[in-house]
Amino acid sequence: MWIRELFRSVAFRVAAVFALVVTASTCAVFAFVYWQVATSDLARLRTILVDEATKAAVEPTGNVERELARRLTRDLRQVEYVGLFDRSGAYLYGNVNRLPGMPIDDKAHLVEMRRQDTAATEPVIFVAVRRPDGGVLLLGRSLYEIYALRRSVLQALAIGILPTIVLALLTGTMLSLRASRRLQAIRDAINRIVRGDLRERLPVHRRPDDIDEVVRAVNLMLDEIVRLMEQVKTVGDNVAHDLRTPLSILRARLERGLSSPDKELRLAAQKSLSDLDRALAMVTALLRISEIESGVRRGAFGKLDLAAICRDVFELYEPLAEAKSVAMRLEAPSPVPVTGDADLLREAVANLVDNAIKFTPQGGAVMITAKEGPLVRVADNGPGVAASEHDKIFKRSYRSTAHKNIPGNGLGLEMAATIAELHGFTLRLAGDMPGAAFEIGPSERLKAAS
Amino acid sequence: MMDDRVVELHNNESTPLLLVEDEFDMAQEISLALQQQGYAVQIAETEGEVLAATRARPPAVMVVDRMLRGTDSLAMIETLRGQGNRVPMLVISALSSVDDRILGLKAGGDDYLAKPFVMDELVARVEALRRRASDARVTSLKAGPLTMDLVDRTVQRDDKLLSLLPREFNLLEYFMRHPNQIITRAMLLEDVWHYRTLPQTNVVDVHIGKLRRKIDAAGEPSLIETVRAVGFMLHVDS
Incomplete structure (x- = not known):
């Protein structure tokens, strides 16, 4: 598992690329050295040998022999081969007693040669040059040393490059693991913040570095967001207070008007009161929705059982359904544990059930289901939701034109949707034949994010 | 008392x-x-x-x-x-x-x-x-013809045992703890059902209606009165 994580880590990819680059450049250096040794040195040797042989060939025989003798005495490493032959190819002088099978053409040729003192052979380059008197001068140089050097260069290459790759990969892995652990911690903190814990801050490292600078900046931003949110809340609270107190006074006065002896005044007060109350209920509901949306309620989350909540709502609404001759059934056989706010979830389910009963005609049926998933489903066999209205029903204050005569402020579904979202669930319309079915279940969006 | x-x-x-x-x-x-x-x-x-x-x-x-x-x-x-x-x-x-x-x-x-x-x-x-009395520990309540045993969770009207569902029992208990006192729908929702907000419905009224049918005697006015637009009251003559 952690290996797949590792490959996804940016730091590891950087390390891998780094290792690759280091390996490649090391290889290039070695390749150059090898090429230099294997080709360039050999070429140089050939040129020198050809040059020496052609120059020596035109000298008088005595001089040539003296020169060859000196060459042999100085050759302590025994890498030199020399030979002087007459016109018929018979041996005259040197440590090669027979012309090797090669053309006499002033050019260097590679020949396998038996070493003087051993049975082993070695690669030698020879140059054979015809002299003015018809004899042949043969100069040769063993490649034994060059080949040995070539081998050791190859060995060094093999020995040197493997640790380089391993070391680079190892360092990269370690660095990326450390970096990814830090990033993981940051991601965890962000997730907690997203879930509504605004007091949480991203972890700051002991040694400040560039990631740390970003983290500090984000933390500062969070502080600022919290400060602004508190400011908004304070302003909101003050507005609420400044608005609600006079409205309370207004309401109290209207209530007194209800006991006026003047019938017309009583009626006016009555109407004003019900208008005022409807407006206030709307405002209160909107304020609550924005309070829930702000996510502060997540602080009060606890373990609870969705099945028990559905049972509660079922019990509360059963008499109402009965009074309307709507058959209501509950299917919640086993506990459905979730983490959340029991009051809010009860309110969300109650809103759905309330709607279902409202829109189901006499003799209809409403079915409440709670099961693992977690999933709450409230289905009815009422008129259902027309296809043209699917997109609209979750919008603020939308009330189907077909149900203008049914009371309600149209915020029920939005409230339920908002509460569902607070819990990382979504409210969706799940098939509408026959009737309507609303489901509160895990949100695809949040599932993908975590 | x-x-x-x-x-x-x-x-x-x-x-x-x-x-x-x-x-x-x-x-x-x-x-x-x-x-x-x-x-x-x-x-x-x-x-x-x-x-x-x-x-x-x-x-x-x-x-x-x-x-x-x-x-x-x-x-x-x-x-x-x-x-x-x-x-x-x-x-x-x-x-x-x-x-x-x-x-x-x-x-x-x-x-x-x-x-x-x-x-x-x-x-x-x-x-x-x-009127909040420190009577949280009483074992029985009495209001008019009604007697409630809080230990056995039974209710009698005069000598007749009434069969109430648990929620109905809780509802009646609330009224019997606050006799001759106006109880609003919001109070009932908060204290009996523990709801703070509910979509506008007459849910509470339906429950009261069911309770009335169980505790009232035929031909007599209901023990639980509806008080104007405000709420309900368990009326008990002393």
Whole structure:
């Protein structure tokens, strides 16, 4: 598992690329050295040998022999081969007693040669040059040393490059693991913040570095967001207070008007009161929705059982359904544990059930289901939701034109949707034949994010 | 005990109530409504006045606005409670969020009512607080022809055993603990069903209707009266 994580880590990819680059450049250096040794040195040797042989060939025989003798005495490493032959190819002088099978053409040729003192052979380059008197001068140089050097260069290459790759990969892995652990911690903190814990801050490292600078900046931003949110809340609270107190006074006065002896005044007060109350209920509901949306309620989350909540709502609404001759059934056989706010979830389910009963005609049926998933489903066999209205029903204050005569402020579904979202669930319309079915279940969006 | 309560009901004149509200018009309206119920209302506008008033003559109930002269009065409530003040207290507030409510109750308020409220709701809640008896440990309740055994969880009307569902039992218990007292729908939703908000419905009325059918005798007026637009009352003749 952690290996797949590792490959996804940016730091590891950087390390891998780094290792690759280091390996490649090391290889290039070695390749150059090898090429230099294997080709360039050999070429140089050939040129020198050809040059020496052609120059020596035109000298008088005595001089040539003296020169060859000196060459042999100085050759302590025994890498030199020399030979002087007459016109018929018979041996005259040197440590090669027979012309090797090669053309006499002033050019260097590679020949396998038996070493003087051993049975082993070695690669030698020879140059054979015809002299003015018809004899042949043969100069040769063993490649034994060059080949040995070539081998050791190859060995060094093999020995040197493997640790380089391993070391680079190892360092990269370690660095990326450390970096990814830090990033993981940051991601965890962000997730907690997203879930509504605004007091949480991203972890700051002991040694400040560039990631740390970003983290500090984000933390500062969070502080600022919290400060602004508190400011908004304070302003909101003050507005609420400044608005609600006079409205309370207004309401109290209207209530007194209800006991006026003047019938017309009583009626006016009555109407004003019900208008005022409807407006206030709307405002209160909107304020609550924005309070829930702000996510502060997540602080009060606890373990609870969705099945028990559905049972509660079922019990509360059963008499109402009965009074309307709507058959209501509950299917919640086993506990459905979730983490959340029991009051809010009860309110969300109650809103759905309330709607279902409202829109189901006499003799209809409403079915409440709670099961693992977690999933709450409230289905009815009422008129259902027309296809043209699917997109609209979750919008603020939308009330189907077909149900203008049914009371309600149209915020029920939005409230339920908002509460569902607070819990990382979504409210969706799940098939509408026959009737309507609303489901509160895990949100695809949040599932993908975590 | 029942007789005491009925006597008390007629003796509201002597019930001192301290209203802590700095908004003059609001104070006047609340005071007017409570005076109609016979309370002797004293108004305090500052923390100093509250402390002086509670020391001079401890009120039977206090109604406290959450916001006094721009400052949160929860600190004052905590101070009062810290000094041993146990007067039942209704906190009224323009702050209606759940957290605000919880904070208000935590600080020492006994009930919390968000502005703007129906005046009858306030009166009913003040009444409930005033009569809040320390009878949490009684084992049986009696109201008119009804007798409730809280241990066995059984109810009898005269000698006849009534069969009630658990929720109906809780509902009736609430009424029997507050006889001759207006109980609002909001109070029932909060205290019996533990809902704070509910979509506008007559859910409570339907439950009361079912309960009535079980406890009422044929041909007699219901024991549980509907009180205008306000709520319900378990009417018991002494």
